[in-house]
Structure formats: structure tokens, C-alpha cells
Amino acid sequence: MKQLTLALPFALPPAELAADLQRAMQAPALAALLSRTHEHRLTAFDNSTRVLPHEAWLAHALGLAGAPDGPAAGVPLAPAVMRGFGQAPAAGYWLLVHPVHVQIARNHLLMGDQRQLPLDEADARALFDAARPYFDEIGKPLLYGDAQTWFVRADDWGGLRTASPDAATGQNLTAWMPEGEQARASRKLQNEVQMLWHEHPVNVARQARGLAPVNSFWLWGGADAAPAAAPGPLLLSADCPPWLAALAAPPRRPAELAAVLGRADERALVALGGLVGAGLGADWSHWLLQMQRLEQQWFAPLLAALKNGSLGQLTLMLSNRDAYAEFSGSKQAQRKFWRKITLNKLST
Numbered sequence: 569m570k571q572l573t574l575a576l577p578f579a580l581p582p583a584e585l586a587a588d589l590q591r592a593m594q595a596p597a598l599a600a601l602l603s604r605t606h607e608h609r610l611t612a613f614d615n616s617t618r619v620l621p622h623e624a625w626l627a628h629a630l631g632l633a634g635a636p637d638g639p640a641a642g643v644p645l646a647p648a649v650m651r652g653f654g655q656a657p658a659a660g661y662w663l664l665v666h667p668v669h670v671q672i673a674r675n676h677l678l679m680g681d682q683r684q685l686p687l688d689e690a691d692a693r694a695l696f697d698a699a700r701p702y703f704d705e706i707g708k709p710l711l712y713g714d715a716q717t718w719f720v721r722a723d724d725w726g727g728l729r730t731a732s733p734d735a736a737t738g739q740n741l742t743a744w745m746p747e748g749e750q751a752r753a754s755r756k757l758q759n760e761v762q763m764l765w766h767e768h769p770v771n772v773a774r775q776a777r778g779l780a781p782v783n784s785f786w787l788w789g790g791a792d793a794a795p796a797a798a799p800g801p802l803l804l805s806a807d808c809p810p811w812l813a814a815l816a817a818p819p820r821r822p823a824e825l826a827a828v829l830g831r832a833d834e835r836a837l838v839a840l841g842g843l844v845g846a847g848l849g850a851d852w853s854h855w856l857l858q859m860q861r862l863e864q865q866w867f868a869p870l871l872a873a874l875k876n877g878s879l880g881q882l883t884l885m886l887s888n889r890d891a892y893a894e895f896s897g898s899k900q901a902q903r904k905f906w907r908k909i910t911l912n913k914l915s916t
Contacts, residue, residue, distance in 0.1 A: 652814025
């Protein structure tokens with residue numbers, strides 16, 4: 569029986585806006601998928617983990633971390649992401665490194681959404697090559713993945729408590745900087761690279777073109793380079809950051825529904841990240857447009873696939889900053905005609 573799980577970060581609207589957004593949506597297929605289920609669970613999320621609910625949920629679903637609502641929830645992703653980029657992590661502790669733009673907003677620092685920071689390979693390589701000697705000098709080898717995704721080996725930084733870039737985006741960065749015994753050392757390195765990049769020709773040219781400078785980097789997702797985990801469910805993704813796309817084998821990365829349903833795999837997990845930017849930026853007009861696109865391209869065809877039996881079971885995972893909800897349904901569940909079709913479950 570073909571089973572599909574669809575992960576939809578930020579598909580749960582904030583409680584204070586849920587009723588208004590539901591009234592503005594035209595999504596009857598999504599309403600049917602949320603209303604006629606055989607299982608529905610809402611899980612509150614502990615924000616002290618310094619990651620977003622969908623990040624912890626995906627790490628668990630892929631066999632890389634414990635339960636997202638458990639005491640050891642986290643996202644130890646770096647070695648797995650490295651393998652996705654075709655690199656074999658040497659023994660040691662690895663962290664993800666993202667070049668980012670940080671600005672002063674009134675009286676605090678604010679990190680912009682990486683999705684809004686265009687960075688091509690040439691600029692990224694130049695900044696990487698300039699920064700690498702600073703990492704080497706303190707015994708922290710820096711490796712290149714792509715323009716937005718680098719890796720650092722820092723064996724003595726295993727105790728750092730880091731935050732995901734999306735969790736920190738749009739927030740006062742003071743509360744999201746690395747914490748722990750080696751936090752000062754990581755901050756010192758960050759300051760040195762910031763000064764190096766401040767007048768770097770890449771950033772001078774970027775600002776001349778009206779682009780935001782790449783003036784800092786962000787560390788997170790640390791883990792020891794243990795042997796690769798056993799293969800989890802087939803992962804496909806669309807509109808997701810490179811670190812998440814890299815967790816799928818290259819042929820699996822593009823996610824289109826026809827291709828997903830046409831595969832012979834029994835289980836598949838599809839992550840669709842098109843709502844994240846709108847959710848982080850509280851751009852609810854764009855969020856509604858994205859939901860309408862999902863209704864046409866995913867929800868309506870998935871509902872039809874359930875009803876005609878080409879899909880045996882569907883689970884939707886919807887999240888926001890504070891919780892995630894799981895809705896599981898089947899052909900039999902869609903026959904529960906006594907259940908009113910409504911979008912009210914988005915208010916949970």
C-alpha cells in the first residue's frame with residue numbers, strides 16, 4: 569500500500585489570525601483531508617530547543633534525531649547534509665555554516681531570511697576563500713558545500729547550543745546566539761570574519777548593485793560524524809533550503825506529485841517549503857497565494873488519489889512556530905460523510 573507523508577512547515581496559521589485566514593481561503597480539498605481522518609494529533613513544541621517544530625519533526629522522521637517532543641529533541645544534521653553534498657565527513661564534530669546578512673534594527677541585531685539573500689557561486693567562493701584561513705588558524709577546517717551551505721569541523725565545540733537560522737530569522741539575535749562553554753570562542757571567530765567581510769570587494773560590489781552584503785555567518789546543526797544512519801523513508805522536497813534538499817539522494821530531490829505517485833516505493837516523505845518565507849515574514853497575502861497553489865497542485869490531486877485507491881494512506885504534517893499537527897487519512901476515512909468538511913482544524 570503506497571503511503572505518503574506531506575510535511576508543510578508554517579501551514580498552521582497563528583491562532584490570532586487563523587479564523588480570518590480560513591475565511592479567505594478557497595481550499596475544499598484541504599478541508600476534506602483535514603476533516604475526514606482516522607487519526608489527528610496536535611503536539612505543542614518546546615521552543616527552548618532553539619529550532620522550529622518542522623525541523624525537529626523532519627530530523628526524527630529521517631532517523632537522525634529522537635522524537636521532536638522528547639527531552640533530547642534536536643537536529644544533529646551536519647554529517648548527513650555533508651553526505652548529501654557528496655562529502656564523507658571525517659571523524660569529529662561538524663556544524664553547518666551559512667553565510668548570512670545581519671542588520672541593526674533599532675536597538676538590536678536582526679538576521680534576514682536566507683531566502684531573500686541572493687548569493688551566487690562566485691561571490692560565495694570568494695567569501696569562503698577569504699574566511700577559511702581564519703578557521704584554519706584555530707584548528708577548525710572549513711569545507712564548501714554550495715553557495716549557502718558550508719561545514720566546519722570543531723571537535724571542542726560539541727557543547728555549543730545553537731539555533732537554526734529559520735528559528736532566529738526576524739528575532740532579536742541576542743537570544744539566539746550560540747550558548748555554552750565555547751560560545752565566546754565561536755563569537756570571537758564570527759567577529760573576525762565580520763570585520764574581514766565588511767570591506768571585502770564582493771560586498772562592495774554587492775552594495776553597488778543594490779544587494780545586501782553578506783556580513784556574517786551562522787552555525788548550527790552540529791553532530792558527531794557517526795556512520796550513516798539506516799535509510800529512512802524516501803525523501804523528496806520542493807522550495808526547501810539546500811541543507812534540507814541535500815538530505816535526499818540527488819535523484820530524489822525534485823518533488824512533483826505525479827512523479828511521487830508514480831514511484832514504486834511503499835513510503836515517501838515530501839517536504840514542501842513554499843510557506844516558510846511567508847510565515848517567517850508574516851506576509852499573509854503571499855501565504856494565502858501559496859496555499860491556493862498547494863490546493864491546486866497537491867491537495868486536490870491527493871484527495872482524488874485517496875478516493876480512487878492509487879494512494880493507500882496520506883499523512884499531513886502542518887506546523888507553525890509553536891506546534892505541529894498530524895492528520896492521517898485513507899479512502900475509508902473519506903467515506904465518513906457525517907463529518908462536516910471544514911478548515912477549522914487549522915485553528916488547533
